[in-house]
Amino acid sequence: xxxxxxxxxxxxxxxxxxxxxxxxxxxxxxxxxxxxxxxxxxxxxxxxxxxxxxxxxxxxxxxxxxxxxxxxxxxxxxxxxxxxxxxxxxxxxxxxxxxxxxxxxxxxxxxxxxxxxxxxxxxxxxxxxxxxxxxxxxxxxxxxxxxxxxxxxxxxxxxxxxxxxxxxxxxxxxxxxxxx
Amino acid sequence: xxxxxxxxxxxxxxxxxxxxxxxxxxxxxxxxxxxxxxxxxxxxxxxxxxxxxxxxxxxxxxxxxxxxxxxxxxxxxxxxxxxxxxxxxxxxxxxxxxxxxxxxxxxxxxxxxxxxxxxxxxxxxxxxxxxxxxxxxxxxxxxxxxxxxxxxxxxxxxxxxxxxxxxxxxxxxxxxxxxxxxxxxxxxxxxxxxxxxxxxxxxxxxxxxxxxxxxxxxxxxxxxxxxxxxxxxxxxxxxxxxxxxxxxxxxxxxxxxxxxxxxxxxxxxxxxxxxxxxxxxxxxxxxxxxxxxxxxxxxxxxxxxxxxxxxxxxxxxxxxxxxxxxxxxxxxxxxxxxxxxxxxxxxxxxxxxxxxxxxxxxxxxxxxxxxxxxxxxxxxxxxxxxxxxxxxxxxxxxxxxxxxxxxxxxxxxxxxxxxxxxxxxxxxxxxxxxxxxxxxxxxxxxxxxxxxxx
Numbered sequence: 001x002x003x004x005x006x007x008x009x010x011x012x013x014x015x016x017x018x019x020x021x022x023x024x025x026x027x028x029x030x031x032x033x034x035x036x037x038x039x040x041x042x043x044x045x046x047x048x049x050x051x052x053x054x055x056x057x058x059x060x061x062x063x064x065x066x067x068x069x070x071x072x073x074x075x076x077x078x079x080x081x082x083x084x085x086x087x088x089x090x091x092x093x094x095x096x097x098x099x100x101x102x103x104x105x106x107x108x109x110x111x112x113x114x115x116x117x118x119x120x121x122x123x124x125x126x127x128x129x130x131x132x133x134x135x136x137x138x139x140x141x142x143x144x145x146x147x148x149x150x151x152x153x154x155x156x157x158x159x160x161x162x163x164x165x166x167x168x169x170x171x172x173x174x175x176x177x178x179x180x
Numbered sequence: 181x182x183x184x185x186x187x188x189x190x191x192x193x194x195x196x197x198x199x200x201x202x203x204x205x206x207x208x209x210x211x212x213x214x215x216x217x218x219x220x221x222x223x224x225x226x227x228x229x230x231x232x233x234x235x236x237x238x239x240x241x242x243x244x245x246x247x248x249x250x251x252x253x254x255x256x257x258x259x260x261x262x263x264x265x266x267x268x269x270x271x272x273x274x275x276x277x278x279x280x281x282x283x284x285x286x287x288x289x290x291x292x293x294x295x296x297x298x299x300x301x302x303x304x305x306x307x308x309x310x311x312x313x314x315x316x317x318x319x320x321x322x323x324x325x326x327x328x329x330x331x332x333x334x335x336x337x338x339x340x341x342x343x344x345x346x347x348x349x350x351x352x353x354x355x356x357x358x359x360x361x362x363x364x365x366x367x368x369x370x371x372x373x374x375x376x377x378x379x380x381x382x383x384x385x386x387x388x389x390x391x392x393x394x395x396x397x398x399x400x401x402x403x404x405x406x407x408x409x410x411x412x413x414x415x416x417x418x419x420x421x422x423x424x425x426x427x428x429x430x431x432x433x434x435x436x437x438x439x440x441x442x443x444x445x446x447x448x449x450x451x452x453x454x455x456x457x458x459x460x461x462x463x464x465x466x467x468x469x470x471x472x473x474x475x476x477x478x479x480x481x482x483x484x485x486x487x488x489x490x491x492x493x494x495x496x497x498x499x500x501x502x503x504x505x506x507x508x509x510x511x512x513x514x515x516x517x518x519x520x521x522x523x524x525x526x527x528x529x530x531x532x533x534x535x536x537x538x539x540x541x542x543x544x545x546x547x548x549x550x551x552x553x554x555x556x557x558x559x560x561x562x563x564x565x566x567x568x569x570x571x572x573x574x575x576x577x578x579x580x581x582x583x584x585x586x587x588x589x590x591x592x593x594x595x596x597x598x599x600x601x602x603x604x605x606x607x608x609x610x611x612x613x614x615x616x617x618x619x620x621x622x623x624x625x626x627x628x629x630x631x632x633x634x
Contacts, residue, residue, distance in 0.1 A: 018254065022250075025246050025247070029246065030236075030237070033236065037236050043239065047242055050238070050246065051245060054250060058254075134230065138230040138231050139231075143196075162195075163188055166226070169226075
């Protein structure tokens with residue numbers, strides 16, 4: 001991997017250097033995939049969301065403001081793509097088609113630690129909006145302002161949503177502890 | 181302060197979003213409320229737990245899939261992913277409904293969507309995997325399959341799709357097709373998006389007739405590399421196809437710089453040289469391919485031949501050498517035997533970082549002098565390297581006496597004195613260097629001072 005900045009790689013990708021975009025994908029694949037996995041709770045959906053995220057990024061690369069951080073831009077696309085998949089899943093449910101399982105797949109179960117599984121399960125019990133703020137804060141380490149930009153809501157809303165989401169998450173985790 | 185407000189302030193502190201005023205309130209709460217510390221500890225632990233559980237390792241195949249999708253989008257190539265999905269569902273899904281859906285995919289649609297290439301590639305795999313190893317028999321069978329597929333294509337053009345549909349149906353009912361769809365090894369190859377994308381390129385389809393190419397398909401790095409348009413186009417080049425027989429070359433396909441270099445015509449031509457292909461087994465050479473100057477330098481046949489030289493190949497790991505490749509004089513010098521062997525000397529390679537030295541390579545006398553041991557070892561001397569910036573010094577390199585003098589330590593040290601280097605511009609001074617007594621005399625400061633005075 002090169003030590004070039006994201007902005008430099010974006011410029012190179014725009015100048016038709018194909019490996020520059022590959023570098024960006026390599027750099028953000030894990031983050032985008034993890035973000036999508038935490039939001040959708042399903043490996044296959046997360047892979048699909050990751051793929052459409054990068055394809056959208058490639059398509060819209062010319063519109064990317066080079067002065068802004070690439071990581072929040074790609075996160076914004078990633079969140080939207082993952083939420084689109086969740087919406088489609090809800091539509092399937094409304095149409096009476098059985099939605100894909102929200103439970104983690106066998107690979108996920110093997111790969112994740114016990115604590116990780118516990119968190120994943122508790123996250124999946126939250127609404128997508130709450131899940132999104134937690135994931136963006138703790139996975140992407142975005143600031144409130146960056147999250148506001150990604151989610152398209154005011155910074156104050158991010159703050160209050162994050163507060164409620166974490167309270168809700170703590171409650172779920174406490175319930176899990178109690179059941180054990 | 182109520183519990184909710186305290187929790188809010190703690191989160192703001194953990195998130196690094198707390199204001200100065202809020203921090204003051206929080207510090208007072210910590211002082212006044214004994215339970216505040218416990219709550220801080222609890223929330224910090226949750227934050228750490230969330231951060232620890234946040235990242236997941238993507239499935240290993242994801243990156244290749246992303247590359248293929250991006251390549252496909254760039255090239256606007258035919259989308260083979262539906263065929264792939266069909267293949268995956270048929271073989272991997274234990275769900276009977278999914279299998280049924282997959283089988284319901286009309287064979288006619290298969291041909292319409294994926295074209296005759298799908299038939300060819302499946303035929304190739306059937307033979308490759310189930311009817312023996314590479315060799316004349318396979319080649320004959322291979323030719324037969326491709327020939328049959330081509331006939332289907334011809335039929336498709338002249339007699340409509342009905343016959344093609346029948347041909348594909350026939351093929352899909354064969355034992356070979358059944359085995360392909362159940363064989364995890366074949367699936368691994370066929371599950372490559374890059375392969376399917378690549379099949380949209382004439383050059384790739386014709387390369388399927390090459391045994392080395394088919395073997396290379398078993399290498400993951402090679403399948404991934406098929407996502408690179410430059411590589412696919414390169415298959416039209418005979419040298420390139422022949423290169424697949426070389427293991428070093430196939431491994432090198434895993435290197436991004438190498439794949440980029442495939443877009444360079446000089447590089448592809450260079451692949452016809454055995455020494456060049458072998459050089460691909462050297463990490464430093466592969467990485468050097470990321471340097472545009474090096475790729476351009478490959479247009480120079482001396483440079484390509486030079487890659488057969490171990491010293492040169494090893495030297496590619498040297499930053500100075502990579503910089504030197506931007507210099508025309510350096511690239512020309514590559515054609516000089518003495519120069520190439522000098523690259524085996526570490527001091528010489530380091531000297532390539534000095535601009536004056538690289539310029540000096542433009543002087544024929546200088547390049548020839550590189551054949552002299554004394555001269556090469558002199559590169560370890562800083563004064564000597566600096567002296568290369570002096571025109572009189574470089575001219576003096578054409579003088580045999582001068583070059584011999586370079587074996588004398590005192591002489592090399594003397595080069596650190598600017599006026600001494602200038603004195604080299606005087607022909608009589610250079611000639612005087614023929615005298616060993618004169619050279620030895622240079623060990624004395626007085627003599628060097630005298631040279632300056634002259």
